Amino acid sequence: MALLEIRNLRAKIQGVEILKGIDLAIERGETHAIMGPNGSGKSTLAKVLAGDPSYEVVDGEVLYQGRNLLDLAPEDRAREGVFLGFQYPVEIPGVSNTYFLKAALNAIRKYRGEKELDAMEFLQLIKERAKSVKLDEALLRRPVNEGFSGGEKKRNEIFQLAVLEPYLAILDETDSGLDIDALHSVAEGVNSLRNEERGFLVITHYQRLLNYIIPDKVHVLLNGRIVKSGGKELAEELEESGYALFEDAAA
Amino acid sequence: MQAIAEQKSIYLQDYEARSAQLDEPKWLARLHRHGIERFEAQGFPGRTVEAWRKTDLTPVLREHFVPSGGPGQVDSGLIEKAGALGKAHRLVFVDGWLDPGLSELGNLPRGLTLAPLSEYGERLPAVIQDALGAFIDTASHPFAALNTAFFRDAIVVHAARGATIEQPVVLVHLLTPGADRRAVYPRAVIIAEEASQLRLVEQFIGADEPFVLNCPVAEIVARQGANVDYYKVQEEGAGSAHLGAVHAEALRDATIHMHSFACGARLARTDIYANLIGAGADVTLNGLYLTNERQYCDHHTWVNHKAEHGTSRQLFKGVLQGRSETVFDGLVKVFEGAQKIDARQENRNLLLGKLALAHSNPRLEIHADDVKCSHGSTVGQLDDEALFYLNTRGIGFDDAQGLLTFAFADEMLKPIRLDALYEYERQALFQRLPGAEMVREMS
Ligand SMILES: Nc1ncnc2c1ncn2[C@@H]1O[C@H](COP(=O)(O)OP(=O)(O)O)[C@@H](O)[C@H]1O
Ligand SMILES: [Mg+2]
Numbered sequence: 066m067a068l069l070e071i072r073n074l075r076a077k078i079q080g081v082e083i084l085k086g087i088d089l090a091i092e093r094g095e096t097h098a099i100m101g102p103n104g105s106g107k108s109t110l111a112k113v114l115a116g117d118p119s120y121e122v123v124d125g126e127v128l129y130q131g132r133n134l135l136d137l138a139p140e141d142r143a144r145e146g147v148f149l150g151f152q153y154p155v156e157i158p159g160v161s162n163t164y165f166l167k168a169a170l171n172a173i174r175k176y177r178g179e180k181e182l183d184a185m186e187f188l189q190l191i192k193e194r195a196k197s198v199k200l201d202e203a204l205l206r207r208p209v210n211e212g213f214s215g216g217e218k219k220r221n222e223i224f225q226l227a228v229l230e231p232y233l234a235i236l237d238e239t240d241s242g243l244d245i246d247a248l249h250s251v252a253e254g255v256n257s258l259r260n261e262e263r264g265f266l267v268i269t270h271y272q273r274l275l276n277y278i279i280p281d282k283v284h285v286l287l288n289g290r291i292v293k294s295g296g297k298e299l300a301e302e303l304e305e306s307g308y309a310l311f312e313d314a315a316a
Numbered sequence: 317m318q319a320i321a322e323q324k325s326i327y328l329q330d331y332e333a334r335s336a337q338l339d340e341p342k343w344l345a346r347l348h349r350h351g352i353e354r355f356e357a358q359g360f361p362g363r364t365v366e367a368w369r370k371t372d373l374t375p376v377l378r379e380h381f382v383p384s385g386g387p388g389q390v391d392s393g394l395i396e397k398a399g400a401l402g403k404a405h406r407l408v409f410v411d412g413w414l415d416p417g418l419s420e421l422g423n424l425p426r427g428l429t430l431a432p433l434s435e436y437g438e439r440l441p442a443v444i445q446d447a448l449g450a451f452i453d454t455a456s457h458p459f460a461a462l463n464t465a466f467f468r469d470a471i472v473v474h475a476a477r478g479a480t481i482e483q484p485v486v487l488v489h490l491l492t493p494g495a496d497r498r499a500v501y502p503r504a505v506i507i508a509e510e511a512s513q514l515r516l517v518e519q520f521i522g523a524d525e526p527f528v529l530n531c532p533v534a535e536i537v538a539r540q541g542a543n544v545d546y547y548k549v550q551e552e553g554a555g556s557a558h559l560g561a562v563h564a565e566a567l568r569d570a571t572i573h574m575h576s577f578a579c580g581a582r583l584a585r586t587d588i589y590a591n592l593i594g595a596g597a598d599v600t601l602n603g604l605y606l607t608n609e610r611q612y613c614d615h616h617t618w619v620n621h622k623a624e625h626g627t628s629r630q631l632f633k634g635v636l637q638g639r640s641e642t643v644f645d646g647l648v649k650v651f652e653g654a655q656k657i658d659a660r661q662e663n664r665n666l667l668l669g670k671l672a673l674a675h676s677n678p679r680l681e682i683h684a685d686d687v688k689c690s691h692g693s694t695v696g697q698l699d700d701e702a703l704f705y706l707n708t709r710g711i712g713f714d715d716a717q718g719l720l721t722f723a724f725a726d727e728m729l730k731p732i733r734l735d736a737l738y739e740y741e742r743q744a745l746f747q748r749l750p751g752a753e754m755v756r757e758m759s
Binding site: 158160166176229 | 699720723724
């Protein structure tokens, strides 16, 4: 059974169809990359998978570990192990990063019938994970993403990923806007979390991230459709020729 | 008009019947008389009176509220609440009557006077007599006028020059079912002499069943360099009407911090008047109101900068559920010559109920040229993106709502400088939040 299987997924926002029939399967342990120009529907796909209520799924299905993902509320998707790293992480004034993560982790553990962590265990865990993704510890006490730099926000997403340990991680342009150091530590963070069980869907606009996170498969998304899939060499091809090459296929 | 004229005479009749029985000092009788005259001159405000336009007084006008004739039975829940703020110098009133058993007046420190007016008899110090009724504007506030006409036993709080009063003073006003269709007129006069420090809580609690008309008035004077924290906690029963007024007078370099926490009563309004009459005075008015169902909750403020180098800060926040309705209406007035003042006023409302309605009307009136003033207001719902973000981290919808609402409201609780009160208000907030259990566990 595939970890994630998307079949003919079509989705609308405000009456406009953005995803026009997506097919994609990710096995456990695999890392897939989705590349595509701005506006091609990458974030839409990510948000639909995470359950953003502003999108309307008009056709198709998504199976996650054999279950119908689209039937689940967004919080239950998270509890089942789906994680979305946002392209634009949201600021939550007045709620500290620590508090927020504790609520998240314990909600997930409770759902799975696991014991909630006590304050000490939790603090130990987040300190260790913050270190592993080189997140400044001071940011733990600050309100979620508020006043964070672009790089800090992205790192914070990877930090949450490291704490919540999902089975499927969808990372939406986690690389954009990062300097080379940040890019390195984000990639390191992701690579250290790759294992037999876990799948990654790495969405990116540029090929450079894929020099550090080597994908098993690359898909090109154009105008709401996957127009080509291939191995990691497809990313290099794109880097050289640009998306123009595929535009005929998308039309 | 007919109805209003009739209302007037009922309250006047009550007054006359009562004053015939009372044997009180002349000056006090004069003050009461002044109150009823002021009330008679204006009557209850109709919807044409600008300051009362939004306040629907119909339920109050339909009844005739005779002054409460004695204390009713207090249930254990209310007794527990009355003691919830822990160690304090405490006076407890039941339906307007002092309950010595519930009060705690032992070990009053040097420099603090805390007593009902009745204890003074004829020998009231001039400083108290001069302050009582000297500030509150009975001409434009009919309920303050009624209070002035009918209050039974004012509470006197006095901090002597230079005194630092460590423990808070807590005035508890408790309403029982016995006060149904009765009026209660709590009155406090609070004087902080030069360089003294005083923290005071006025706590209004009550049973849900009775329809009580509660019209409290507090007058606060902070003399030169004094520092007063005044917290008003209005948590009355669901059936009551609370129409109160607070007047604060800040002299040179005095600091007054006020905090109004309102979540009770069916119809609630607190009018706050703050005069910065000495140079360098510093006044903060904070408020948090939590409403539900068909509650109406109103804060009117008047901040008058009458001297230079004054600072005023106002932040009122509301969390509205159900079909509740709230008003924040604030006027900051900078008088001629009040240069170099810094005044800020802000009102933010969070609508959790689709049918809830928040009115916000912050106003500035400036007659000086070298001043810094700002005001603003917002009315909005929880941010969908933030909710979704929390959901994607496994936090369910109710919990996410609760968390974001708590974060919004907690900003108003953080400045509370009394731990027990902070905890008390947090619990009151939790009780009204969706997903409160998770939020409570987490914070
Ligand atoms: N709220 C919205 N209302 C209408 N159109 C939207 C909305 N959000 C995104 N779109 C449109 O959907 C398309 C795909 O957007 P998106 O998925 O963000 O692309 P990408 O992530 O690939 O840059 C774009 O044309 C964009 O304008
Ligand atoms: Mg995008």
